[in-house]
Amino acid sequence: KALVADKGYDSWRLVDLIARTGGCANIPTRRHVKNKRVVPPELYRERNRIERFFCRLKQFRRAATRFDKLARNYMATLNLASLRIWLRHVESTP
Incomplete structure (x- = not known):
């Protein structure tokens, strides 16, 4: 239902694809983009915890x-x- 990714996956094509399949993209926008998306900080913290786990793995x-x-x-x-x-x-x- 929710896709949480880092700024490297910030593309409108990907966000539109996720929306068409019924999901919600929680991807922060890069700093040069004018239309900023709001990402809940709690959700982004969870993504960071999972990423740190894979680094340890x-x-x-x-x-x-x-x-x-x-x-x-x-x-x-x-x-x-x-x-x-x-x-x-x-x-x-x-």
């Missing part, structure tokens, strides 16, 4: 370079890496 070499040939093995690798990231987060919170 790429630190696991096996997941980033996709050594596994089978999809089920690759998903298992992603699950283990995600679990490790989550456990680090849980341990660091008081």
Whole structure:
């Protein structure tokens, strides 16, 4: 229903395509564009959290370079890496 992206995906063609399919584009406009779109800050913060998670996930070499040939093995690798990231987060919170 809602697509949240960064300024790199700011194009009216993409926004129109999302609107035609029944979604809502939450993409901030680049600074040189005259017609600015309003993006809820809470929604954009969530996008940032997800992007930071994927950056952490790429630190696991096996997941980033996709050594596994089978999809089920690759998903298992992603699950283990995600679990490790989550456990680090849980341990660091008081």
